[in-house]
Amino acid sequence: MTTIALILIGVLLFELIIFVHEGGHFIAAKKSGVKVNEFSLGMGPKLFSFTKGETTYSLRLFPIGGYCAMEGEDEDSENPRAFNNVKIWKRMIIVVAGAFMNIVLGLIMMLISLIPQENIASTQISMFSPGSFSAVSGLQPGDKLVRINGYDVNTYIDFYFALYTMPVTEVSGDELEIYKEDCSFDLVTFARETLGKMDSEKAQQADAEMSELILKAQPEIAACSTKDAAYKQFCHYCDEIAALGGQKKPEKYPEIEVRETRSRYRSDMTVMRDGEKIELKDVDIMTLRGDDDKPKMQLDFYVQPLDKNFGTIIGETFKETVSIVRMVWGGLAGLVTGKFSINEMAGPVGLAATITDVASKSLETGGFGSAVGSILYVMMVITINLGVVNMLPFPALDGGRFLMLVIEAIFHKPVPRKVERIINTVGLILLLGLTAVIAVKDVWQLFTGGFHYG
Numbered sequence: 001m002t003t004i005a006l007i008l009i010g011v012l013l014f015e016l017i018i019f020v021h022e023g024g025h026f027i028a029a030k031k032s033g034v035k036v037n038e039f040s041l042g043m044g045p046k047l048f049s050f051t052k053g054e055t056t057y058s059l060r061l062f063p064i065g066g067y068c069a070m071e072g073e074d075e076d077s078e079n080p081r082a083f084n085n086v087k088i089w090k091r092m093i094i095v096v097a098g099a100f101m102n103i104v105l106g107l108i109m110m111l112i113s114l115i116p117q118e119n120i121a122s123t124q125i126s127m128f129s130p131g132s133f134s135a136v137s138g139l140q141p142g143d144k145l146v147r148i149n150g151y152d153v154n155t156y157i158d159f160y161f162a163l164y165t166m167p168v169t170e171v172s173g174d175e176l177e178i179y180k181e182d183c184s185f186d187l188v189t190f191a192r193e194t195l196g197k198m199d200s201e202k203a204q205q206a207d208a209e210m211s212e213l214i215l216k217a218q219p220e221i222a223a224c225s226t227k228d229a230a231y232k233q234f235c236h237y238c239d240e241i242a243a244l245g246g247q248k249k250p251e252k253y254p255e256i257e258v259r260e261t262r263s264r265y266r267s268d269m270t271v272m273r274d275g276e277k278i279e280l281k282d283v284d285i286m287t288l289r290g291d292d293d294k295p296k297m298q299l300d301f302y303v304q305p306l307d308k309n310f311g312t313i314i315g316e317t318f319k320e321t322v323s324i325v326r327m328v329w330g331g332l333a334g335l336v337t338g339k340f341s342i343n344e345m346a347g348p349v350g351l352a353a354t355i356t357d358v359a360s361k362s363l364e365t366g367g368f369g370s371a372v373g374s375i376l377y378v379m380m381v382i383t384i385n386l387g388v389v390n391m392l393p394f395p396a397l398d399g400g401r402f403l404m405l406v407i408e409a410i411f412h413k414p415v416p417r418k419v420e421r422i423i424n425t426v427g428l429i430l431l432l433g434l435t436a437v438i439a440v441k442d443v444w445q446l447f448t449g450g451f452h453y454g
Contacts (some may be wrong), residue, residue: 014326015041021099022098024098032091035054035070036068038069039057039058040058041063076417086415095203098390107161109312119307120308123145126141128302130185131189133285135218136177140388145271148267149269151165157324159303163285169266170262173260173261176226179230179256184214184218184221187217191214194244194247195245210244237335262287263295266282285299288449329388382423
C-alpha cells in the first residue's frame with residue numbers, strides 16, 4: 001500500500017506540473033481577452049468533461065500532458081478574440097506564461113523541500129576526511145568554493161553539478177602531488193593496520209586520536225617541496241601512530257608505490273580564503289575504482305551547514321532554483337557539445353524509474369515522509385526543466401512559437417500559416433522521434449539492469 005501511495009503521489013505531482021503549465025497559458029489568455037475553446041488535463045480518450053461559459057474543461061485518460069486550445073491558435077480566425085487577432089505583446093505573454101508558471105511552481109516546491117531539512121549545505125569547507133587528496137593538493141578548511149572546472153559555484157547544487165561534470169584525467173604516477181597524496185592515503189592504511197593489531201577496547205580509544213594525527217599530518221605533507229621531504233613526514237607520523245598503538249617504531253617503513261599513470265578527478269578551482277580570491281591548480285578529489293573498474297569519485301571533505309533561519313531559507317530558495325535552471329542549461333549545452341550522450345537523457349519511462357528508485361531508497365532510510373520529500377524534490381527539478389526546455393527556440397515548443405512572434409514583430413508581418421505548420425510539423429516529428437528513441441533506451445536499460453539513478 002505504501003508503494004502504491006507513493007506512485008499516486010508521484011502521478012499527482014506530475015499532473016500538477018502539467019496543470020500549472022497549461023494553467024499559465026489559460027490565465028494569460030483569459031486576461032488578454034482570448035477565447036479558450038478547451039482546457040484539457042491529460043491526453044487521449046476523454047474520461048469526462050463539462051462546459052462553463054465558452055470553455056470546455058476535460059480530463060483525459062493518459063496523465064502525460066495536457067493542452068489549452070485557444071481560438072485562432074493553429075488556424076486563422078475572424079473572431080476578434082482569436083489568438084491571431086490580439087496584439088503581439090499579449091500573444092508573447094500568453095506563450096511564455098506556461099514556462100513562467102513552471103518556474104514559479106519550482107520555487108514553491110524548492111521552498112517546501114528546504115523547510116523540513118535539518119541542515120542546508122553551504123559551499124564552505126569545514127573539515128577533511130583522513131587521507132584526503134584535496135587537502136594535500138590545495139584546499140584548506142574554511143575555503144569557500146566559488147568556481148570548479150570553469151563552472152561558477154553559488155550553492156551546493158552548483159557544487160555537485162560541477163563535480164558531476166568534472167572529467168577524469170590520466171596523470172603521471174610520478175608527479176610530486178600524486179606522491180604526496182599517496183603518502184597521506186598510505187598513512188591512513190598504516191593507522192588501520194595498527195588498529196587491527198590492538199584489542200577492540202584500546203582500538204576504539206586510539207581511533208579518534210589517530211584520525212586527528214592524520215588530519216594534522218596532511219597539511220604538513222602538502223607543504224613538502226620534494227618526495228624525500230614528504231616521505232620523511234610520512235615516516236615521522238608512522239612513528240607517532242605506532243606509539244599511539246602501543247607499538248615500537250617500525251623496523252621498515254611502508255614503501256610508497258609509484259605507478260606509471262593514475263586516473264584522477266582533477267580540476268582547477270577558485271576559492272575565497274580569508275577574504276581573498278585564490279586560484280588553485282590541479283586539485284584532486286579522491287578517486288577510487290568502482291565494481292566495473294571505472295573511476296569513481298569519493299568526496300574527501302565536509303562542508304559547513306548554513307545557519308537556518310527565515311532569511312536563509314528564502315535566499316536559498318531563489319539561489320538554488322537559479323542553480324537548477326543553470327544546471328538544465330548546462331546539461332543542454334553538454335548534449336550539444338558532446339559532453340553528455342543520449343544515454344544520460346531520460347523520458348517518461350526513465351523518469352518513472354528515477355522517481356521509484358529515489359522513493360524506495362528514501363523509504364528504506366527515512367520513512368514515508370522522506371520518500372515524499374524526495375519525490376517532491378525530483379518533481380521540482382522536472383518542473384523547472386520543463387519550463388526551461390519548453391522555451392528553447394525549437395519548432396513545436398513554446399520557444400519556437402515565441403521566435404515566430406519575434407519575427408512577426410521585427411518584420412511587422414506574421415509568418416505564413418502554411419510555413420508555420422510545416423516548420424512545427426517537422427519539429428514535432430523530430431521531438432516525437434527523439435522521445436521514442438529515449439523511451440526505447442529507457443525500457444532497454446530497465447530490462448538489462450543498465451538504468452541507475454544519479
